[in-house]
Amino acid sequence: MNAVTHPTGRVRSAAPLDVARVRLDFPILARSVNGHPLVYLDNAASSQRPQSVIDTVSRYYEHSHANVHRGVHALSQEATDLFEGARRRVQHFINARSPREIVFVRGTTEAINLVAQSWGRPALRQGDEILVSHLEHHANIVPWQMLCEQTGARLRVIPMTRAGELDFDAYLALLSDRTRLLALAHVSNSLGTIVPVRRFIAEARRHGVTVLLDGAQAVPHMKVDVQTLDCDFYCFSSHKMCGPTGIGVLYGREALLNAMPPWQGGGDMILAVSFERTIYNEVPHKFEAGTPHIAGAVGLAAAVDYLEELGLERIAAAEHELLTHASERLREIPGLTLVGTAAEKCAVVSFTLDGVHPHDLGTILDHQGVAIRTGHHCAMPVMEFFGLPATARASFSFYNTHDEVERLAAAVELARGMFA
Amino acid sequence: MDLKDLYRDVIVDHNRNPRNFRAMPDADRHAEGFNPLCGDQLTLYVKLEGDTIRDVSFEGSGCAISVASASLLTESVKGRAVADAERLFATMHELLTSPEAAIDPAPLGKLGALSGVREFPARVKCASLCWHTLDAALHSQAEPVSTEGNPAEWP
Numbered sequence: 001m002n003a004v005t006h007p008t009g010r011v012r013s014a015a016p017l018d019v020a021r022v023r024l025d026f027p028i029l030a031r032s033v034n035g036h037p038l039v040y041l042d043n044a045a046s047s048q049r050p051q052s053v054i055d056t057v058s059r060y061y062e063h064s065h066a067n068v069h070r071g072v073h074a075l076s077q078e079a080t081d082l083f084e085g086a087r088r089r090v091q092h093f094i095n096a097r098s099p100r101e102i103v104f105v106r107g108t109t110e111a112i113n114l115v116a117q118s119w120g121r122p123a124l125r126q127g128d129e130i131l132v133s134h135l136e137h138h139a140n141i142v143p144w145q146m147l148c149e150q151t152g153a154r155l156r157v158i159p160m161t162r163a164g165e166l167d168f169d170a171y172l173a174l175l176s177d178r179t180r181l182l183a184l185a186h187v188s189n190s191l192g193t194i195v196p197v198r199r200f201i202a203e204a205r206r207h208g209v210t211v212l213l214d215g216a217q218a219v220p221h222m223k224v225d226v227q228t229l230d231c232d233f234y235c236f237s238s239h240k241m242c243g244p245t246g247i248g249v250l251y252g253r254e255a256l257l258n259a260m261p262p263w264q265g266g267g268d269m270i271l272a273v274s275f276e277r278t279i280y281n282e283v284p285h286k287f288e289a290g291t292p293h294i295a296g297a298v299g300l301a302a303a304v305d306y307l308e309e310l311g312l313e314r315i316a317a318a319e320h321e322l323l324t325h326a327s328e329r330l331r332e333i334p335g336l337t338l339v340g341t342a343a344e345k346c347a348v349v350s351f352t353l354d355g356v357h358p359h360d361l362g363t364i365l366d367h368q369g370v371a372i373r374t375g376h377h378c379a380m381p382v383m384e385f386f387g388l389p390a391t392a393r394a395s396f397s398f399y400n401t402h403d404e405v406e407r408l409a410a411a412v413e414l415a416r417g418m419f420a
Numbered sequence: 421m422d423l424k425d426l427y428r429d430v431i432v433d434h435n436r437n438p439r440n441f442r443a444m445p446d447a448d449r450h451a452e453g454f455n456p457l458c459g460d461q462l463t464l465y466v467k468l469e470g471d472t473i474r475d476v477s478f479e480g481s482g483c484a485i486s487v488a489s490a491s492l493l494t495e496s497v498k499g500r501a502v503a504d505a506e507r508l509f510a511t512m513h514e515l516l517t518s519p520e521a522a523i524d525p526a527p528l529g530k531l532g533a534l535s536g537v538r539e540f541p542a543r544v545k546c547a548s549l550c551w552h553t554l555d556a557a558l559h560s561q562a563e564p565v566s567t568e569g570n571p572a573e574w575p
Contacts, residue, residue, distance in 0.1 A: 355436075357483035359458055360427070363543060367423045375457060389459030389481060418427060419436070419484070 017310060017318045023399050025050040025306075036369025039404045044189050044217060044348055044395030045373050046239045049303070053242060056302035060295050068294055069268055069285070083294050086301035087284070090249055093304045094234065095225040100254050103284040104297055107248035108216040109139040111235035112183070114250055114287060115212055116143040118260040119233075120181065126152030129178045131209075133158040133166050133195070134385060135188040138378045140214045144183060153180070160385065164191035164340040171200060175207050182211045186218035190377035190393065191340025192323075192348030194218075201230050210256075216240055216248075220397070221319055221346050223312040226251050238296060243303035247296030250287070257283040264289040315398040322396040322405060323347040329409045335416065339391050347396035350377075353412065356419045358390040364418065365392075368411040370404075425536035426543070427484065430492070435484035440477040440494035452564035453480075453553030460486040460546055464553045471502050478550065485534075485543050490550035492531055502558055509551050516548050 023029050028048050031038050040048060060082065066075035068083045087099045096102055105111045124130075130144045134157055141155075148155050156179075158171045182204045187194050197213060204211050212233040218224055220241035226234050233256075237248040252260075262269055262280055266289035271279040280286045307315065326349045330336055335354030353361060362374035373393045376383045383389065394408055444450070444465035453462045462480030466473055476494045481487075497505045508531075515523040516537055525532030537547045545567040556565045 359460075359483035359543070359546065360485070363426065363540060364423060376459060380456075383459070389461070418423075419432065 015314075017314050017398055019318065019399065019401055022310065023401075025052065026399055027051060027054070029399060033369040033371070034367050039368075039370040039400075039407045041394040041396060041400065041404070041408060042371045042373050043220075043397040043400075044240070044377075044393065046245070047220060047242050047397055048399070049242055049244070049299075050306050052306050053244070053299050053302045057244060057295050057299040060298045065294070067291055079294055082298045082301075083292065086297040089301040089304050093308065094219070094249075094251060095227050096251055097227065098254055100283050101251055101257065103250040103252065103257070103287045104292055105248050105250050105287075106246055106293070107237040107239070108214060108235045109143075111233075111248055111250035112139055112212065112214065113143045114263045115233050115235075115252070116147045118263045118287070119210070119256065120144075120147045120153075121150055122261065124151040124153040124180055127178060128153040128180045129174075129176070130155050130181045130183060131158060131171070131174055131179055132156075132183050133185065134160040135164060135166070135191060135193060135195075135379065135382055136183075136185050137189050137214065137216070138380070139216075140183055140185060141381070144181075154178075157381075158184075160193075163342050164188065164193045164382075165342045166193075166195055166200075168196075168199065172203060175203060175209065177207070179204075179207060179209045182209050184211070184213055186213045186215045186224070187221070187346045187348075188340070188379075188382075189217045189348070190379040190382045190391070191342065191350055192345040192395075193340060193342040194222075194344040194346060196344070197229060197231070205230065217346060217348075220307070221312075222316050232256055238300040238303065241300075241303055242306055243300035244293075244296040247293045247300055249300075252283075254283065257287070260287075262286050262289070266290045268292070310398065318398045319347040319396055322400055322402065323349065325402055326394060326396065326405045326408065329405055330412065333409065333412055333416065336412065339386055339388065348393060349395070350391040350393045352388060352391055353416060356415050358392040360419070361392045361412065361415050364415040365408070365411045368407070368414065370408055370411045372408075426540055428533045428536060430530050430533040431484060431488040434488035434491040438478075438487050438491040440498070441479065441491065442477045443479050444475065444477045447475075447477075449557040449560055451553050451557035451561055453549045453556075453566070454564045455482075455486075455545060455549055455566055455568045457568050458483065458486075458546060460549055462486070462490055462550060462553060464490070464550060464557050466554070466557050468502070473497050473500055473502060473505055476554075482549075483543075483546050485537060485546040486549055489534060489547040492534070493550050493554060496529070496531055497554065505554065506558065509555050512551050513548060516544050 026048050064078045066079045068080040087102045091099045091102050159167045201211050211231045213231045215234050215236040219236040232253050234251040239245040269281050269286050269289040337352050339350040358374035375390045447465035448468045449466040460482030462478050464478045467475040478490045525535040549567045552565045
């Protein structure tokens with residue numbers, strides 16, 4: 001099975017999602033904004049949560065909370081079981097080999113910073129090279145720049161095309177015996193491009209290059225299998241996949257994690273401490289100093305349950321239909337330009353509208369109850385590439401409807417009328 | 421809270437046809453304003469004659485609120501004494517940020533059209549950027565100005 005099951009592929013056998021029913025699972029979708037039913041199209045920034053996740057977090061606090069890995073009392077054991085159960089749930093979700101390969105962190109950003117400082121700082125030397133791509137989120141650029149300052153390594157950038165696809169030949173030309181790391185987005189947050197990461201990883205492997213994938217925009221929308229991908233590190237955030245904020249996952253190959261020094265020191269990451277010497281705990285606890293976000297992990301596991309129950313393939317298929325509809329509908333609007341037209345995309349539609357600045361568009365849409373993101377989407381090099389200060393971005397989730405695509409288009413047309 | 425309170429005709433007009441929208445090669449003072457989160461960016465130029473603002477112009481790009489605010493600014497401070505312009509800056513700042521209408525917009529003329537911005541907290545920084553940039557220009561401040569790091573402008 002492919003790690004990335006593209007929605008145009010082998011998914012037709014499953015019955016389509018019953019979106020009307022799915023929407024009932026998300027209490028926030030019933031609310032109004034500025035006098036209109038909410039149309040939430042800012043899912044790439046953060047998704048909404050189903051009742052099951054909200055209830056799981058509440059129940060944890062109401063019924064099971066204590067600190068983990070510490071006491072012998074019943075609640076501490078219960079909380080520990082839930083927390084470590086969540087780790088195994090995540091392990092199976094992305095098909096990691098062992099729960100020791102799952103490190104709970106605050107989110108994708110922290111996961112990347114952890115790898116930069118714990119793997120990269122001891123490993124990299126002057127003249128070594130780190131490859132990123134032009135479509136990265138700042139979270140997959142800045143930690144490497146900081147690492148370059150610390151080690152003398154050099155950041156090199158895989159170019160992209162006007163469609164927002166990566167130039168594979170240019171990547172091949174950049175690979176050399178100086179290349180130590182490939183740090184790549186699985187899916188672009190600003191353009192929606194699905195990067196064909198397996199091709200990139202296969203070449204990196206041939207050159208002995210370590211690979212990190214930023215999966216923040218991929219995990220909520222497609223089946224991800226870290227063994228099939230054959231990456232060394234995979235990072236993602238709970239809040240973009242219907243789980244709580246403040247928690248995310250670093251997957252790392254166990255051998256690599258074992259060889260890495262701890263990142264932060266404190267409780268929980270140690271076996272024994274004296275003033276002369278500290279013995280660190282085993283992975284993954286070596287990387288989880290301090291009391292973790294227990295409720296977050298438990299809620300994330302509930303989100304994984306929810307997504308798997310719906311089925312990632314059905315989710316991908318529903319979202320692909322929304323993408324097709326939105327792209328076609330918005331293209332009909334005079335003066336509207338889609339930014340990011342890769343052949344393989346997740347349901348992210350970035351666009352500009354002649355004569356209307358994205359921020360004005362965002363305010364006018366908000367007044368129609370339509371929530372989109374406007375700005376540089378934490379991807380300023382992407383904006384610079386297209387010569388734009390900002391774009392408007394509608395990003396869809398499986399709970400969005402085709403009626404909402406029409407509401408979006410109508411609101412954009414209203415904005416156009418106001419400034420025409 | 422009506423959208424028309426934000427995008428009043430004066431604002432839409434000044435966005436479409438910004439006044440004094442040009443570089444000023446012989447300016448006595450200039451300053452940069454930049455809100456990186458928004459992407460709003462402007463350069464404000466001032467020509468002085470003694471203590472009087474003889475000419476003022478701007479260039480840049482941004483949302484309708486930021487462009488219209490800068491355009492209105494140039495119209496309203498041209499010919500004013502520097503100290504008078506500084507007082508107007510303080511008044512505009514209060515107009516844009518004070519939660520209750522402590523400022524009567526009527527005497528402000530066209531600038532009063534910006535009073536609706538207060539109801540849209542996320543957009544206050546767009547309207548105030550040019551005023552902080554004017555202040556920086558009058559004080560010959562070399563560092564670019566931003567209203568995104570200023571808690572007074574935070575939504």
